[in-house]
Amino acid sequence: MDEDSFRDFVQTRLSRLSRVAYLLTGDHHAAEDLLQNALAKLASRWKQVRKDGNVDAYLRKILYHEHISAWRRVKLERSHADVPEPAPGPDQMEASIRRIVIEQALAKLTPRQRSVIVLRIFEDLSEADTATAMNCSVGTVKSQLHHALGRLRVLAPELDVLAREAKEVFA
Amino acid sequence: MTELRNLLEEGAKRAKVYDVTELAWAGGRRRRRIRLIANSGGAAAIAGVVALGLIFSHSAVRSPQVQATPSPSPAPSRTPELSACTVERMPVPAGYPQKSVLGAGDPTGRFHGGRAYPADDKNRLLLWDRGQVRTLPTMGDDADIVAINRNGTALITGYIGDKIQSWVYQDGQMIRLKGTNVTATALNDNGVIVGSRGEGLSGEPVIWRTFTAEPERLPLPDGAKMANVRHINNAGFVAGTSVPEARELIGQAAIWSPDGKLFRTYSGSKPDLMAGTIGLFEKDAYVSASSMNRPEKEYWRIDLATGLSTKLPWTDTGGMLATENGFLLSQTRRSAVLVAGDMRVPLPNVAGHVNDDPKVLPVSRITTVSTDGRTVAGYQTVPQASDPQNVLHDVVAVIWRCQ
Structure with missing residues (x-):
C-alpha cells in the first residue's frame, strides 16, 4: 500500500x-x-x-x-x-541561441544561486517557500536571487530579459 | 519575471522523463535497512563509508593481505568509571538566534567549535572555551569549524564561489591553507594538518606539514581512486578511507605512517561490509565494520606499533566514536549511550528535544567525545521559541558532562 x-x-x-x-x-x-x-x-x-x-x-x-x-x-x-542540439529552422534560431546562452550561464552559477533561480523563478515559489526549501531566511533568498541575476547579467549580457527581470525583482 | 521563466521553461524542455520510481523505492528500502543496522551515519558516513573488515594487511602497499586473527578481549583497563551524564545547551552570543551546531571538540573537552545562523552579516563561526562562547571571523560561504586541537587551534572550511577552501585559526590569526579546492579535516597538537584536495569524496589525501606549507599528496592504496583522511595523531599517523570509485560506498580503511607512506590497509571480506574509522590515538586506531544485510557490527582495535588487530567485545550497532580510554559512543535515533565493558551510561536529551512525534524529524547528532569520556558534545533539535504549534524545530549545540 x-x-x-x-x-x-x-x-x-x-x-x-x-x-x-x-x-x-x-x-x-x-x-x-x-x-x-x-x-x-x-x-x-x-x-x-x-x-x-x-x-x-x-x-x-x-x-x-x-x-x-x-x-x-x-x-x-x-x-x-x-x-x-537539434538543428533549428530559421525561425527557431533565435530561441535556440537564447536557450543555449542561458544554459551556459546557469552552468557557471554556484549551486545555491542556480537553485534560487530554479525555485523562485521556474517553480514560481514564494520567497518564503523558497527560503523553506533552501533552509535559509527570506533575506538570504532575496540576496541570493540578487546575486544570481546579477551574475547572469554579467555572464549572459546578450539576454536583455535579465536586465528587465532584475528591475522587476528589486524595484 | 515571465520572460525569464519562459526561457527556463524552454531550457527545461530538453529534460527527459527520468523514470526512477522503482529504483528510488528500492533505494529507500535499502536506506531504511541501513538506518536500522547502522543507525549512526555520523562522521564515518560523512567521511565516506570505510569498508574494513576481517581481512587485514600487515604490510605496506603491495603486500598480500592476510587474515587477521580475531581475539576477543575486554575493553582497555584504563577506562574510568562513569555513572551518569547531564546535558545542557551551549550558549550562543547575545542577540543570536538559538539555531547552532557543534561539530568539533578537542580531546580534553575544553574547546569546541561550531557555527551559528544569524540572519544578518554577523560572524557565524563559534568557538567555545570551557563553555564560554566567542565568534571567529567568517571565512567564505557555508563556513564551519571542522576540527580543533588541545591548543584551541581550529580548522575551518568554507566555499569561495564554487571552490572549497580551508583556513586555520590560531591566536587570533586566520591563515588560509595553500592549495585550491582543499578540505582540511583534522589536525594534531603539533599543527600538522590533513585533508583532501579535489571535490568532496573524489579528493586525493593531502598533508600540510606547517600552516604555510604546500599540501603534500599522500599515496593511495593500489586500485583506489580517492581517499578521505579523517584523523591524525601527535606521532603523525594518519587514518582515512579510500574507495575505488567516487560513488562507491564499499572501500578500504588506510593508515599512513608519519613519513607519509602508506602503512596499513584494510579491505572488506564481503561485499556488503561497510565500516568507519571511529578513532585514531597515539598507540592505536579504532574501526568498525557493519553489514547492510545483517544486524551486527564489529569493532576492532589496531595496534600502531605491531599492526595487530584485536576484536573488541562491543556489540552495539550504533557505535560512532571511540575514545583513547576505551569508551564507545553508541547512538541510535532514540538514544545515545557511552559503553565500556559492562558499563552503560545513557545520555539524556536536552530539554524540549522530541524524538517520538511523527510530525517532526528529530535530529540528534553527537560529534565529539573527550578522551576521558567525561565530555560529550553535538547538537539536537528543540522547538522554535516563536512557534506556538510546536512543530518547527531548530538544532542547538549541546554538551553532556559525565561523572
Whole structure:
C-alpha cells in the first residue's frame, strides 16, 4: 500500500520533477541521479512524511540539499557539446541561441544561486517557500536571487530579459 | 519575471522523463535497512563509508593481505568509571538566534567549535572555551569549524564561489591553507594538518606539514581512486578511507605512517561490509565494520606499533566514536549511550528535544567525545521559541558532562 501510494505520488509529478532536476544540474545523467537519490530518501521516510502531509515541500527540500551535496561530492563534468542540439529552422534560431546562452550561464552559477533561480523563478515559489526549501531566511533568498541575476547579467549580457527581470525583482 | 521563466521553461524542455520510481523505492528500502543496522551515519558516513573488515594487511602497499586473527578481549583497563551524564545547551552570543551546531571538540573537552545562523552579516563561526562562547571571523560561504586541537587551534572550511577552501585559526590569526579546492579535516597538537584536495569524496589525501606549507599528496592504496583522511595523531599517523570509485560506498580503511607512506590497509571480506574509522590515538586506531544485510557490527582495535588487530567485545550497532580510554559512543535515533565493558551510561536529551512525534524529524547528532569520556558534545533539535504549534524545530549545540 505504501509502495503504491509512493508510485502514484511520483508518477503524477515525474515530468515536472525531471525538468527541475535537469535545470538544477544541466546534465541528463546528473539529473537522473539527483532525482533517484532524492526520491530514495523520500521513499525511506515515506510513511512518516506522508502522515505529516506536506510531501511536496519535503521532497523539494531533499532535492535541493541532494543537489548541493552531490555537487560537493562529485565534480560533475558538464559538456553541452555532448548533447547534440537539434538543428533549428530559421525561425527557431533565435530561441535556440537564447536557450543555449542561458544554459551556459546557469552552468557557471554556484549551486545555491542556480537553485534560487530554479525555485523562485521556474517553480514560481514564494520567497518564503523558497527560503523553506533552501533552509535559509527570506533575506538570504532575496540576496541570493540578487546575486544570481546579477551574475547572469554579467555572464549572459546578450539576454536583455535579465536586465528587465532584475528591475522587476528589486524595484 | 515571465520572460525569464519562459526561457527556463524552454531550457527545461530538453529534460527527459527520468523514470526512477522503482529504483528510488528500492533505494529507500535499502536506506531504511541501513538506518536500522547502522543507525549512526555520523562522521564515518560523512567521511565516506570505510569498508574494513576481517581481512587485514600487515604490510605496506603491495603486500598480500592476510587474515587477521580475531581475539576477543575486554575493553582497555584504563577506562574510568562513569555513572551518569547531564546535558545542557551551549550558549550562543547575545542577540543570536538559538539555531547552532557543534561539530568539533578537542580531546580534553575544553574547546569546541561550531557555527551559528544569524540572519544578518554577523560572524557565524563559534568557538567555545570551557563553555564560554566567542565568534571567529567568517571565512567564505557555508563556513564551519571542522576540527580543533588541545591548543584551541581550529580548522575551518568554507566555499569561495564554487571552490572549497580551508583556513586555520590560531591566536587570533586566520591563515588560509595553500592549495585550491582543499578540505582540511583534522589536525594534531603539533599543527600538522590533513585533508583532501579535489571535490568532496573524489579528493586525493593531502598533508600540510606547517600552516604555510604546500599540501603534500599522500599515496593511495593500489586500485583506489580517492581517499578521505579523517584523523591524525601527535606521532603523525594518519587514518582515512579510500574507495575505488567516487560513488562507491564499499572501500578500504588506510593508515599512513608519519613519513607519509602508506602503512596499513584494510579491505572488506564481503561485499556488503561497510565500516568507519571511529578513532585514531597515539598507540592505536579504532574501526568498525557493519553489514547492510545483517544486524551486527564489529569493532576492532589496531595496534600502531605491531599492526595487530584485536576484536573488541562491543556489540552495539550504533557505535560512532571511540575514545583513547576505551569508551564507545553508541547512538541510535532514540538514544545515545557511552559503553565500556559492562558499563552503560545513557545520555539524556536536552530539554524540549522530541524524538517520538511523527510530525517532526528529530535530529540528534553527537560529534565529539573527550578522551576521558567525561565530555560529550553535538547538537539536537528543540522547538522554535516563536512557534506556538510546536512543530518547527531548530538544532542547538549541546554538551553532556559525565561523572
